[in-house]
Amino acid sequence: MFEKRYDVIVVGGGHAGAEAAAAAANMGSRTLLVTMNLQTIGQMSCNPAMGGIAKGQIVREIDALGGYSAIVSDRSAIQFKMLNKSKGPAMWSPRTQNDRMRFAEEWRMALEQTKNLDFYQEMVSGILVEKDRVVGVRTSLGIDIRGRAVVLTNGTFLNGLIHIGEKQFGGGRAGERAATGITEQLVDFGFDSGRMKTGTPPRVDGRSLDYSKMIVQPGDEKPEKFSYTDTLILQQQRDCHMTHTSSLVHEMLREGFDRSPMFNGRIKSIGPRYCPSIEDKIHRFADKESHQIFVEPEGWNTVEVYVNGFSTSLPEDIQFKALRSVKGFEEVKFFRPGYAIEYDYFPPTQLKHTLETKLVESLYFAGQINGTTGYEEAAAQGLMAGINAHLKINEKEPFILKRDEAYIAVLIDDLITKGTEEPYRMFTSRAEYRTLLRQDNADLRLTPKGYAIGLAEESRLRKMEEKRRKSEQFISFFRRTSFTPEEINPILEEVGSAVVKQSDKMFKVFSRPRVTMDHMMELQAVSQFVEEHDLSGEVLEQAEIQVKYSGYIEKEKNNADKLQRLENIKIPENFDYSKLKSLSFEAREKLQEIQPVTISQASRISGVSPADISVLLVFLGR
Numbered sequence: 131m132f133e134k135r136y137d138v139i140v141v142g143g144g145h146a147g148a149e150a151a152a153a154a155a156n157m158g159s160r161t162l163l164v165t166m167n168l169q170t171i172g173q174m175s176c177n178p179a180m181g182g183i184a185k186g187q188i189v190r191e192i193d194a195l196g197g198y199s200a201i202v203s204d205r206s207a208i209q210f211k212m213l214n215k216s217k218g219p220a221m222w223s224p225r226t227q228n229d230r231m232r233f234a235e236e237w238r239m240a241l242e243q244t245k246n247l248d249f250y251q252e253m254v255s256g257i258l259v260e261k262d263r264v265v266g267v268r269t270s271l272g273i274d275i276r277g278r279a280v281v282l283t284n285g286t287f288l289n290g291l292i293h294i295g296e297k298q299f300g301g302g303r304a305g306e307r308a309a310t311g312i313t314e315q316l317v318d319f320g321f322d323s324g325r326m327k328t329g330t331p332p333r334v335d336g337r338s339l340d341y342s343k344m345i346v347q348p349g350d351e352k353p354e355k356f357s358y359t360d361t362l363i364l365q366q367q368r369d370c371h372m373t374h375t376s377s378l379v380h381e382m383l384r385e386g387f388d389r390s391p392m393f394n395g396r397i398k399s400i401g402p403r404y405c406p407s408i409e410d411k412i413h414r415f416a417d418k419e420s421h422q423i424f425v426e427p428e429g430w431n432t433v434e435v436y437v438n439g440f441s442t443s444l445p446e447d448i449q450f451k452a453l454r455s456v457k458g459f460e461e462v463k464f465f466r467p468g469y470a471i472e473y474d475y476f477p478p479t480q481l482k483h484t485l486e487t488k489l490v491e492s493l494y495f496a497g498q499i500n501g502t503t504g505y506e507e508a509a510a511q512g513l514m515a516g517i518n519a520h521l522k523i524n525e526k527e528p529f530i531l532k533r534d535e536a537y538i539a540v541l542i543d544d545l546i547t548k549g550t551e552e553p554y555r556m557f558t559s560r561a562e563y564r565t566l567l568r569q570d571n572a573d574l575r576l577t578p579k580g581y582a583i584g585l586a587e588e589s590r591l592r593k594m595e596e597k598r599r600k601s602e603q604f605i606s607f608f609r610r611t612s613f614t615p616e617e618i619n620p621i622l623e624e625v626g627s628a629v630v631k632q633s634d635k636m637f638k639v640f641s642r643p644r645v646t647m648d649h650m651m652e653l654q655a656v657s658q659f660v661e662e663h664d665l666s667g668e669v670l671e672q673a674e675i676q677v678k679y680s681g682y683i684e685k686e687k688n689n690a691d692k693l694q695r696l697e698n699i700k701i702p703e704n705f706d707y708s709k710l711k712s713l714s715f716e717a718r719e720k721l722q723e724i725q726p727v728t729i730s731q732a733s734r735i736s737g738v739s740p741a742d743i744s745v746l747l748v749f750l751g752r
Contacts, residue, residue, distance in 0.1 A: 132275045136162045138519045139267055139277035141254045143171040145199065145505045146283035146497030146512030148237050152198050153516030154281075155247040157584050159523065162275065163241070164267065166287070167306065168251045172202065172237025174505065175286070175303050176330050177436055178230040178428050181356065183213055184556040185506040186224035187537045190572035192506075192513055193357045194594075196585035198240050199509045200356035206233040208368040208430055210353035219675045220564045224356055227349070227370060229429035250275075255311035257282075259319070263491040270311075279492040279519035283512055284499050286328065288313050288474035293391040294467055295445030302473070304330075304466060313474045320489055322477055325399035326553055328503060329407050329470040331440040332449055335463040336433040343458040344371035344425060358573045358593065371425040371458070375440075379455045380412045380419075386448030387413075391470060397443070399472050402503045402553040407441045407470070423456060434465055443470030475501045478545035484518035484528045485511060485542065494519050500545055503553035510538045517583060529583055534563040534690035535575060547734030562693075562740035565679065565686045570671055574598055597672065600665055604673040607659050608637040621649045640677050647674045699729045699750060710745060717742040 138154040140147050143165030155161040165171060180203040181189050193200030209227035241247060252273070257280055258266040266276040287302030287309040300308045317323055349367035390409055391397040401407065406414065411421050424438035442449055446467040453459050478500040480488055485500075487493045496515040497508035517529050531539035540561045545554060558564050567575070577594040580586030612633045619629040625644040640650055647670050650656045660670070676683070707713060707721045716737040726732040729750075733743045 131273060132162075134160070135266075135276040135278065136160050136248075137277065137523055138162075138279045138281065138516065139164060139275060140281045140283065140512075140516070141165075141267060142283035142285055142287070142497070143168070144175070144283060144285045144497060144508060145172065146285070146508040146515070147281070148172050148241060149192065149197050149199060149509045149512035150281045150283060150494075150496055150516035150519070151247055152241060152244055153196070153513050153585060154520045155244050156196065157517065157520040158246065159520045160246055160248075162248045162250060162277065164250045164252065164254055164269070164275070166251070166253050166302075166309065168238075168249060170234065170303075170306070171241065172234045173303075174228065174230050174233055176328075176505075177438055178228050178233070178426060179225060180228060180505060181223065181225035182506075183221075183223045184537060184558045184560070185504060186213070186356075187558075187567060187569045187572065188506040188510050188541070188556060189356050190224065190358075190569045191536050191538050191576055192509055193359070194572040194576035194586070194590075195513060195517075195580035196587065196590065197509065197513045198237070199506070201359060201361055202233060202236045202240060203228060204355045204357050204361035205236045207355070207364055208427065209349035209370065210355065210364055210367065211350055212354060218565075219568050219570060219679065221558055222569055223558075224354060224569055226356065227368065227426060229432075230434075231429055231432070253307075253309055255309075256315045257312070257490075257493065259490055259493075262489070264493040278523040279494065281494040281496055281512070281515045281519055282312070282499055283495075283497045283508070283515075284309055284312065285508075286471050286473040286498055288499065291472045293397060293443045293470045293472070295386070295389050295391070295443070295448070296394075296396075297445075298391070298396070301471070303471070304469065308473075316476065321480060321487070323474050324477060324501075324551075325472050326475050326498075326501060327397055327399040327401045327470055327472045328405075328498075328553060329401065329441040329443055329468065331408075331437040331442060331468045332453065333428070333465040334435050334437060334453075334459075335465060336427065336435040338461050338463040339425065339435065340458045340460065341371055341425075344373045346370075347372050347424070358577070358590065368427050368430065370427065373423045373425065373456055373458045374420040375408070375423060375456055377419045379452050382452040382455060383409055383412055383442075383444060383448060386444040389445050389448070391443050397470060397472060400552040401470070402555060404555050404557070405441070405503065405553075407443065408439070409442060409444055425458070437468075440468065442468040444468075473498070475499055477501065477549050479547075479549040481546055483530045483542060483546055484522070485515040486518065486522065492519070492522060498553075501550040501552075501554055502541070502545070503555050507541055507554065507556055510541060514538065514542065517585065521583070529579075531576075531579075533561070534566055534687075535579075536572075537561055537567055540567075543734075548736035550736070559739075563686055563690055565682050566690070568675070570668075570675060574672075597666075597669055600663060600669045601672040601676065603663065604659070604665060604669060605637075605676055607656075608640055608673075608677060609635060611636050611655055613639060613653060613655075617653055621645065621652060625649065637677060640674075641680070643678075647671075699747070701726060701728060701732065701746070701750070710749060712745045713742050714739065 137159035214221040290302040290308035347370040496511035
């Protein structure tokens, strides 16, 4: 069946596997995607949404490099929101609500239209290794498929175990069997493995809900999109809704705690701290009388609804009883109960920054197998693993991003150098250079790199260059063009900013906090320049951010340069960290225990934040 030898074999068709297969194939590798079920390629196993805080930046970065996630998200979106708009642009994070069925269909169609990519449906039960180098995979039918590189993206399927109350059964996802054989083989090779858990809430019948008792959560009035390509902006959107639990709901849920696998000891693995189950929230935040529940439609036409915020592994009768006490859910009908799932993962400190394993050459891990959680984190790893697998077999330099270049780099560097003992989720706070790593400039940062390695198409590069050129022209216009007090003072009075007595450059007044691009467009010279040069909304936004935050951006660039130079500063032997009260408690504890030799080593210890490193640098006089 498989006479030819593939360049890259990707195991698993989730978000990591799909991006890995697309990247390797688009760069020219003969690629095979092997998955247990071809009907679930790109499936949204949990919530029907892409992006969010920091995750939206990752989706934009994947797109800028030439990946597919943003395009698929745009084509299947039913709602768009730019989160954190009230904060600075470093915090702005795009998010789409998606049609679950259409999302998976768009992924399948995108992959089927990708040259150099073949598909095969079967479980991979092991890898083929010769002289510490991977040479292919073996399927459950005993078929050997040869390949020069293998990317494992097994998600939650490795010895997956599903829990609902006191019931448990093998499975990698509801209705799908677990994958066996790979963990045991890798452990025999010398890999360390562990167990993690995640969970998902009930899915319910939207026809049984009373939305009049809930708070409407509409999309943005002027929706945007993820991709820098010519995908369409939404013309209509579906509303989400919000409701709350109550003390009565909490009491009902507590009744089942003795039958909860999380509390009776059957689940010993650690779940995602920042996406806890409803029982975990009640236990950890006992003082809170209510928690938010987000009611998210699963698509344009389906009545299925995702109950975000009610993830649980409690017995199904407790789930049902408690959810019926939530406002708007009094008559709720279940499509399926929530459940928890335990699965094997491999601590990512066993990987190189390319995501290649240290023990077996040309073997790559991406996604939840590395201890991460989230579609976006998985997709980013898949993309980088696919890129580096292609580069490795073609004897080219590896593709490794730096922490001041992308959230993707922060994600991978955190995993490789710090490891993780709980499902890793990306946040803006994890990135010390987040002012540089904004969602609006991912194309400016990464498209030239994607083009240089042969992934991003030339049309993307040309579009990015035009955006950069026009933005710089517009910023230059503000630097050289003056305003008169007569034309600017009415605007300054309107926004409550101090009036001026003499003419000055527009750049200076535009830098003021309350003066926006809309205000500047009231000036004839500005509106005329925009019209003559046909400037898009994207260019206007880029110029406004560059003008308003130029000082912060320049400062962060300087900090990045300084930290690069200070990477090898020595820390005195047996240094007493307890006297540095400005360090976080966790940092003092970890640093005292490990006693790192250099600042570089200290920065890679889990629990030591960029702020803690700054404290150390100040103390050491640097």
